Amino acid sequence: MSTTSRWIDIPAGKDSFGGYLALPKGGKGPAVIIIQEIFGVNSHIRSVADQYAQDGYIALAPDVFWRVQPRVELTYEGADREKGIELMQKTNVDQAVADIGAAAAALRAMPEVTGKIAAIGYCFGGRLAYLAAAQGTLDAAVAYYGGGIQNQLDEAAKIKVPMQFHYGELDAHIPVSAIGQIQERFAGRTDAEFHIYPNADHGFNCSDRASYNQRAAALAHGRTLTFLGERL
Numbered sequence: 001m002s003t004t005s006r007w008i009d010i011p012a013g014k015d016s017f018g019g020y021l022a023l024p025k026g027g028k029g030p031a032v033i034i035i036q037e038i039f040g041v042n043s044h045i046r047s048v049a050d051q052y053a054q055d056g057y058i059a060l061a062p063d064v065f066w067r068v069q070p071r072v073e074l075t076y077e078g079a080d081r082e083k084g085i086e087l088m089q090k091t092n093v094d095q096a097v098a099d100i101g102a103a104a105a106a107l108r109a110m111p112e113v114t115g116k117i118a119a120i121g122y123c124f125g126g127r128l129a130y131l132a133a134a135q136g137t138l139d140a141a142v143a144y145y146g147g148g149i150q151n152q153l154d155e156a157a158k159i160k161v162p163m164q165f166h167y168g169e170l171d172a173h174i175p176v177s178a179i180g181q182i183q184e185r186f187a188g189r190t191d192a193e194f195h196i197y198p199n200a201d202h203g204f205n206c207s208d209r210a211s212y213n214q215r216a217a218a219l220a221h222g223r224t225l226t227f228l229g230e231r232l
Helices: 043-054 078-090 093-108 124-135 153-158 176-185 214-231
Strands: 004-012 015-023 029-035 058-062 113-122 140-144 163-168 192-197
Touching (some): 004 043, 004 058, 004 093, 029 093, 058 093, 093 124, 113 124, 113 214, 124 140, 140 214, 153 176, 163 214
Parallel strands (some): 029 058, 029 113, 113 140
16 A cells, blocks of 8 residues: 555544544645444445545544444444444434544644545435534535435535535435435535435445445545545
8 A cells, every 4th residue: 555544543622532544645635534434434434544545635534433432343234234323323413523523623733734624424424524514624525325414404504615415316215305405405505516326325335335336436436536626
């Protein structure tokens, strides 16, 4: 790997929590916060951080579940999936959003970070990226199949930064009607982009999942890079 990576401590009030940091070969650049799914900062999420580091970004994947169970790593089926749902239900979303803000503050304090900071979140992390954008701690946000955003649409008006949304058309968790509700809230905003992928299901970006869709994942990654390149 041409990128270097390590776990770091992220200060949060009197506490601190872990995050997986991947640095680009050049050592400096703008930053992205990679926000995990309900499966922890597992090998897939670390590989996403590595991918963005290879794209020239300082990439940090914070351990969102640290208050419930630190450094959890889960697979996608069976008991692990049930465990992920349980961890999500035990996680205080407001605290998790504050932790994303703490990760952004830690990045801004790093000499390696020479540009703006975006968050890219997947599934549960997609909702956290949206809420962190509303909190005002980010310069841009990208949400991949962020579940539950349609239930927190009052936050949309608070978002003053560019936002990009990616959805799979076949996603049973996020029906097309829910996507429509979100699009309505962002109507007329030139800094909001929506992409819906035909024949793609929930989790289409993750090559470790049965729902992986190479074409949708490649298209979405390209669109995310274009969006970040233009907005950061």
